[in-house]
Amino acid sequence: MGLNNLIFLAEESLGATMGxxxxxxxxxxxxxFITLAFISCVIALEGKIFTSFSKKAAPKTVEPKQEEAAPxxxxxVDTASQDEEIAAVITAAIAAFEAETGxxxxxxxxxxxxxxxxx
Numbered sequence: 001m002g003l004n005n006l007i008f009l010a011e012e013s014l015g016a017t018m019g020x021x022x023x024x025x026x027x028x029x030x031x032x033f034i035t036l037a038f039i040s041c042v043i044a045l046e047g048k049i050f051t052s053f054s055k056k057a058a059p060k061t062v063e064p065k066q067e068e069a070a071p072x073x074x075x076x077v078d079t080a081s082q083d084e085e086i087a088a089v090i091t092a093a094i095a096a097f098e099a100e101t102g103x104x105x106x107x108x109x110x111x112x113x114x115x116x117x118x119x
Contacts, residue, residue: 090115
């Protein structure tokens with residue numbers, strides 16, 4: 001009787017075998033994705049938990065009250081004169097560069113109209 005059962009199982013159709021294989025594949029893939037989703041949720045919760053603990057564990061510093069501080073000395077700087085100085089330095093640098101490359105430019109021919117800082 002045992003031999004008949006083995007022969008019966010070996011004579012399964014190709015469609016039935018492929019159906020079982022497809023079912024096994026689908027179960028395996030779904031288990032993997034469910035596990036990955038669970039791990040992703042655990043990592044997200046871990047970040048929130050640890051940040052909340054670190055906020056609670058940080059000691060709150062209380063600044064001591066200071067008596068009236070001496071008034072700060074504020075220097076007033078004439079920005080117009082600073083801008084003129086910067087423009088003069090840039091003009092001189094351009095003139096020196098042009099002189100090095102062989103294109104001597106008279107000082108009156110260069111005009112710096114605007115200055116922008118590039119980042």
